[in-house]
Amino acid sequence: MPEKKIRNMEEFAAVSGLSRPTVSKYFNDPDSVRATTRKRIEAALERHEYRPNIYAVNQNRRLTKNIGIVVPYLADPFFAEIARSIEMLVIEAGFRPILLGSHGDRGQEIDNLESLRSIKPAGVLLAPLGRISDRSAIESFCKAVPTVLFDSNMEGTGAAFIGSDNVSFVDQTVDYLCRTGTPPCFFEMKTPANPNANKRRLAYIAAMERAGLDPQVIKIDGEGWRFEEIGHKGTHDVIASGGFPSDTVLCSNDRLAIGLLAACYEHGLRVGRGDGCAMRVASHDDHPYSRFTCPSLTTAAHDYAEVSGRSVDTLFELIESGGRFDQRRETLFAARLILRDSA
Amino acid sequence: MPEKKIRNMEEFAAVSGLSRPTVSKYFNDPDSVRATTRKRIEAALERHEYRPNIYAVNQNRRLTKNIGIVVPYLADPFFAEIARSIEMLVIEAGFRPILLGSHGDRGQEIDNLESLRSIKPAGVLLAPLGRISDRSAIESFCKAVPTVLFDSNMEGTGAAFIGSDNVSFVDQTVDYLCRTGTPPCFFEMKTPANPNANKRRLAYIAAMERAGLDPQVIKIDGEGWRFEEIGHKGTHDVIASGGFPSDTVLCSNDRLAIGLLAACYEHGLRVGRGDGCAMRVASHDDHPYSRFTCPSLTTAAHDYAEVSGRSVDTLFELIESGGRFDQRRETLFAARLILRDSA
DNA sequence: CAAAATATTTTACGCGCGTAAAATTTACTG
DNA sequence: CAGTAAATTTTACGCGCGTAAAATATTTTG
Numbered sequence: 001m002p003e004k005k006i007r008n009m010e011e012f013a014a015v016s017g018l019s020r021p022t023v024s025k026y027f028n029d030p031d032s033v034r035a036t037t038r039k040r041i042e043a044a045l046e047r048h049e050y051r052p053n054i055y056a057v058n059q060n061r062r063l064t065k066n067i068g069i070v071v072p073y074l075a076d077p078f079f080a081e082i083a084r085s086i087e088m089l090v091i092e093a094g095f096r097p098i099l100l101g102s103h104g105d106r107g108q109e110i111d112n113l114e115s116l117r118s119i120k121p122a123g124v125l126l127a128p129l130g131r132i133s134d135r136s137a138i139e140s141f142c143k144a145v146p147t148v149l150f151d152s153n154m155e156g157t158g159a160a161f162i163g164s165d166n167v168s169f170v171d172q173t174v175d176y177l178c179r180t181g182t183p184p185c186f187f188e189m190k191t192p193a194n195p196n197a198n199k200r201r202l203a204y205i206a207a208m209e210r211a212g213l214d215p216q217v218i219k220i221d222g223e224g225w226r227f228e229e230i231g232h233k234g235t236h237d238v239i240a241s242g243g244f245p246s247d248t249v250l251c252s253n254d255r256l257a258i259g260l261l262a263a264c265y266e267h268g269l270r271v272g273r274g275d276g277c278a279m280r281v282a283s284h285d286d287h288p289y290s291r292f293t294c295p296s297l298t299t300a301a302h303d304y305a306e307v308s309g310r311s312v313d314t315l316f317e318l319i320e321s322g323g324r325f326d327q328r329r330e331t332l333f334a335a336r337l338i339l340r341d342s343a
Numbered sequence: 344m345p346e347k348k349i350r351n352m353e354e355f356a357a358v359s360g361l362s363r364p365t366v367s368k369y370f371n372d373p374d375s376v377r378a379t380t381r382k383r384i385e386a387a388l389e390r391h392e393y394r395p396n397i398y399a400v401n402q403n404r405r406l407t408k409n410i411g412i413v414v415p416y417l418a419d420p421f422f423a424e425i426a427r428s429i430e431m432l433v434i435e436a437g438f439r440p441i442l443l444g445s446h447g448d449r450g451q452e453i454d455n456l457e458s459l460r461s462i463k464p465a466g467v468l469l470a471p472l473g474r475i476s477d478r479s480a481i482e483s484f485c486k487a488v489p490t491v492l493f494d495s496n497m498e499g500t501g502a503a504f505i506g507s508d509n510v511s512f513v514d515q516t517v518d519y520l521c522r523t524g525t526p527p528c529f530f531e532m533k534t535p536a537n538p539n540a541n542k543r544r545l546a547y548i549a550a551m552e553r554a555g556l557d558p559q560v561i562k563i564d565g566e567g568w569r570f571e572e573i574g575h576k577g578t579h580d581v582i583a584s585g586g587f588p589s590d591t592v593l594c595s596n597d598r599l600a601i602g603l604l605a606a607c608y609e610h611g612l613r614v615g616r617g618d619g620c621a622m623r624v625a626s627h628d629d630h631p632y633s634r635f636t637c638p639s640l641t642t643a644a645h646d647y648a649e650v651s652g653r654s655v656d657t658l659f660e661l662i663e664s665g666g667r668f669d670q671r672r673e674t675l676f677a678a679r680l681i682l683r684d685s686a
Numbered sequence: 687c688a689a690a691a692t693a694t695t696t697t698a699c700g701c702g703c704g705t706a707a708a709a710t711t712t713a714c715t716g
Numbered sequence: 717c718a719g720t721a722a723a724t725t726t727t728a729c730g731c732g733c734g735t736a737a738a739a740t741a742t743t744t745t746g
Contacts, residue, residue, distance in 0.1 A: 008702055019726050024704065034712085034724060054461050056702035059398040060731055074442075075427065075631065080418035084446060096458075099417075099442065103427060115439075118397050228635045258635050265637035266684075288418065292571045292601050294608035294637035341609075351732055362696050367734065377694060377742090399732035403701055 006050040016044035027052050058120070067095045067315070068116040068124035068145075070109070072152070072193075073225050074101030076255070077288040079127065082151070082308055086125060089312040095122065104193070104225035106132045113141045123315045123323075126158065127151040130194035146323040148315040150307060152194050159318050159325045162311040165332035166196050169284045169300040170203035170250075172337045176298075177248050177282055178211055180343075181273070184282065185216035185245050187260065188252035189230060191223065197252050200284060204250065216245045231259025239267055248280040248343065254287035254299055261293050261342070271295055272341050280343035284335070295341035303333045349393040359387035370395050401463070410438045410658070411459040411467035411488075413452070415495070415536075416568050417444030419598070420631040422470065425494070428651040429468060436659060438465065447536070447568035449475045456484045466658045466666075469501065470494040473537035489666035493654040495537050502661050502668045505654040508675035509539050512627045512643040513546035513593075515680045519641075520591050520625055521554055523686075524616065527625065528559035528588050530603065531595035532573060534566065540595050543627060547593065559588045574602025582610055591623040591686065597630035597642055604636050604685070614638055615684050623686035627678070638684035646676045 006012045009027075013020040017040065026033050026041050033041070058064045067090045071079040083099055090097040098116065102109035109129050116124055123146040128138060130152045141147065142158045149158040177184045186204045188197055201217060208215035220234025231251070238244060251257035261281060264271050269278045272295045283290070286301030310331055318325060349355045352370075356363040360383065369376050369384050376384070401407045410433045414422040426442055433440040441459065445452035452472050459467055466489040471481060473495045484490065485501045492501040520527045529547045531540055544560060551558035563577025574594070581587060594600035604624060607614050612621040615638050626633070629644030653674055661668060 010702080020703080021705075021727085022725055025725085028704085032724090037724080051461060053402065053702055055398045055402040055463075056731095057704080059396065059402060059702085059733090060704040062704085074417060075420045075423035077418045077420060080423060080444075084418065084444070099444075101423075101427070101442075118394060120398075228632070232635060258632075262635040262637055262639065266639075289571070289601075289632060292575060292605040294605055296605065296609075353732080363733080364697085364735075365695055368695090371734085375694095380694080396732055399701095400734080402703090402732085403734040405734090 006048050009050075009052060012044065012048060012050045015048055016041050024052075027057075063122045063319075064120050065095045066119055066121040067097050068112075068119075068121045068126075069097055069099045070102060070112050070116070070124065070126045070128075071099075072102045072109070072127055072129045073104050074099075075103075076225070078254075078285060079151075081288060082127075082302075082304055085304060085308040086312055089308060093312070093316060102129055104129065106134055110134055110137050113138065117141065117145060121145060123147065123319045125150060125311055125315055128154055128157075130154075130196075131191070132193065146315070146318045148311055148318060150311040152196060153330070154195075156328065158328070159323075160314045160329040160331070162307055162314060162331045163196075163333075164302045164307060165334050166199035166284075167203040167206075168332075168334040170200050171207055172335055173250055173282050173284065173298075173300050174204060174207040174211075176337060176339075177250060177280065177343060178213070181280060182246050182248045183208065183211070183213045184248040184250035184280075185218055186252070187218050187220070187231075187234075187244075187249050187256060189222055189227075189234075189256070190219040192252065193225060200252050218244065218249075227253065227255035228259040228262070231256035232263045233259070235260045235263035236267075239263070239269075244279065247278065249282075251281065251283040254283045254285040254290045254297060257281055257283035257297055257299070257342075258287070258289060258293055261295075261297070265294060273343055282343040286338055290338075291340070293342070298340045298343040299338050300335040301338050302335065306333045349391050352393075352395060355387065355391060355393045358391055359383050367395075370400075406465045406662075407463050408438045409462050409464040410440050411455075411462075411464045411469075412440055412442045413445060413455050413459070413467065413469045413471075414442075415445045415452070415470055415472045416447050417442075418446075419568070421597075421628060422494075424631060425470075425645075425647055425651055428647055429655055432651060432655040436655070445472055447472065449477055453477055453480050456481065460484065460488060464488060466490065466662045468493060468654055468658055471497055471500075473497075473539075474534070475536065489658070489661045491654055491658040491661060493650060495539060496673070497538075499671065501671070502666075503657045503672040503674070505650055505657060505674045506539075506676075507645045507650060508677050509542035509627075510546040510549075511675075511677040513543050514550055515678055516593055516625045516627065516641075516643050517547060517550040517554075519680060519682075520593060520623065520686060521556070524623060525589050525591045526551065526554070526556045527591040527593035527623075528561055529595070530561050530563070530574075530577075530587075530592050530599060532565055532570075532577075532599070533562040535595065536568060543595050561587065561592075570596065570598035571602040571605070574599035575606045576602070578603045578606035579610075582606070582612075587622065590621065592625075594624065594626040597626045597628040597633045597640060600624055600626035600640055600642070600685075601630070601632060601636055604638075604640070608637060616686055625686040629681055633681075634683070636685070641683045641686040642681050643678040644681050645678065649676045 009020050013023045071083050087097040100112040127150050147158045149161040153161045205215040222230030271281050282298040284300045286299050290297035353363050356366040414426050430440040443455040482500050490501045492504045496504045548558040565573030614624050625641040627643045629642050633640035
């Protein structure tokens with residue numbers, strides 16, 4: 001059936017025997033037209049491949065159906081996966097996700113927000129870089145666009161924050177490690193990229209003190225988002241200067257732990273909880289690769305599903321409330337301890 | 344200076360004392376207006392924050408400035424990095440990259456192309472899933488949109504293909520391994536997701552036969568893109584059923600090798616080239632994590648920069664030629680051997 | 687310096703669609 | 717079945733901008 005090509009909504013309305021605005025209504029919400037009308041449109045749709053011009057649509061709509069998703073580092077499988085999960089929820093809700101990665105770079109983060117602003121999104125889900133973020137730029141963005149922060153909090157910025165409860169992460173790992181062996185020292189970057197790291201350190205200190213133990217924090221050098229490399233080099237440095245103060249090391253996050261484990265391996269330090277092991281290592285995040293480290297990594301897992309689900313729900317609620325909440329919301333989800341071979 | 348808000352190009356043209364079309368010309372190409380005119384516009388731009396409405400612009404332009412980038416799996420740091428590199432080149436060229444990941448899913452890949460088609464991109468850089476791709480859908484897309492394939496070839500599809508020379512990868516690893524120890528067996532998935540895997544197997548067999556050696560291919564079970572898990576389980580299975588036919592294993596790709604190394608570690612098999620090592624392992628791709636495996640992984644590296652650079656250049660050339668080349672082009676770049684500790 | 691050639695700007699029109707208000711149809715009442 | 721309320725469709729207008737053709741300014745030529 002060599003039906004002639006449909007060029008615009010006008011022509012499509014003609015072949016379905018309706019007026020263009022009726023068809024327009026249908027595309028905005030198929031249930032907003034009478035059932036018989038809907039059938040006619042859908043019948044025509046099967047014969048006449050037509051899709052509304054996305055630019056013309058968005059030019060006139062008060063609010064686009066675009067949802068921006070910004071994560072600090074797309075090459076980190078952790079963020080890639082959570083972004084993926086959010087994307088799917090956004091699509092299910094009938095919106096169009098636009099995924100952008102900031103590549104650990106302050107300027108890129110601002111560029112991303114700038115770029116999002118120009119496409120007039122209905123809302124944005126933003127996992128900020130953290131410490132190095134241009135705070136005032138992000139704040140001004142959040143004032144202009146309904147924004148929900150996730151993963152990494154910036155106090156007072158955005159209409160809501162959804163994340164994991166760092167205290168819950170650390171309490172569980174510290175408790176487990178203390179119960180089953182030497183109390184851990186804490187391994188982290190000197191200048192962490194992300195506020196979660198600070199919360200984790202504080203939670204570690206608090207947990208240790210609560211147990212009447214002496215907290216020991218090891219801070220290693222390094223800038224940026226190449227955490228494995230930083231953890232690797234930092235571990236070499238620590239070992240070179242006398243070793244860890246405890247045979248049990250709790251890493252701030254899994255990517256540091258991956259570097260640490262590689263360095264331990266190179267030094268012939270056997271990691272694990274069995275006989276003949278020189279040390280135990282645990283961490284936080286349940287990074288996708290933490291199952292495949294040597295040994296596999298004992299860690300505290302985020303509740304991916306809850307964080308992404310609640311983030312999306314909150315954003316849609318925000319959008320429906322006209323872009324404002326009476327009060328900023330913060331939601332934290334507890335961690336789940338994953339026991340593997342490293343501790 | 345509380346300048347009144349500029350709402351559209353008309354108003355902006357007014358405050359700069361020009362007609363709107365002149366301003367329009369400027370935004371399409373700043374050099375297309377007289378120098379004095381340009382100065383006036385840029386002066387006004389500093390006082391009056393204004394940016395053309397992206398939807399209105401793209402509605403009327405013959406060709407948008409959008410460039411689609413599709414990779415098979417964004418949660419794989421290898422693709423995340425190459426995508427990043429391509430993104431930057433696209434931005435430098437004054438275009439707008441739209442990055443999409445197919446999540447190892449045939450349907451998602453088609454959705455991505457569908458979604459790209461609706462934004463009428465000037466061109467698309469596509470790294471197809473490979474075997475499981477919906478070939479006819481991709482072909483029909485390539486006919487409608489100027490498309491350059493990269494990483495994974497599909498014979499005859501797209502105007503060009505840019506990738507790495509699998510023969511060069513395998514020749515180098517096989518040669519090195521044979522020179523320095525026992526000739527390798529080849530470790531791969533039974534039904535590889537990606538045509539590169541087939542090329543690598545054939546290259547391995549050819550290289551071994553050329554050297555008068557007996558090729559040994561080990562094919563493990565597993566579907567999908569969770570290569571580490573597949574390599575891990577596959578290795579356990581191989582070990583349980585008597586072990587590898589050679590003490591030297593060449594993996595089809597680094598992600599399989601990561602799983603293999605984890606499994607070897609669990610079995611207490613020491614990997615490396617030193618004394619007391621039970622086996623050697625090498626691989627292909629130089630995955631970002633291959634520096635941090637235990638032991639660090641000897642592998643053949645892609646020339647990221649060349650592949651991404653040439654892909655982008657080729658696409659722009661394609662766009663300038665009106666979306667067609669007289670003849671389909673294929674460009675392959677050689678690998679670089681990276682010696683680490685595993686072999 | 688006038689006229690022709692060229693570069694630049696303006697006029698005029700249309701792109702494809704959203705949406706308020708008006709007109710019409712359908713559903714519901716008694 | 718007439719009459720009214722509610723749901724639906726149509727009329728009419730405008731969004732913000734690209735672009736060909738016409739008008740004007742600038743540069744070059746003789």
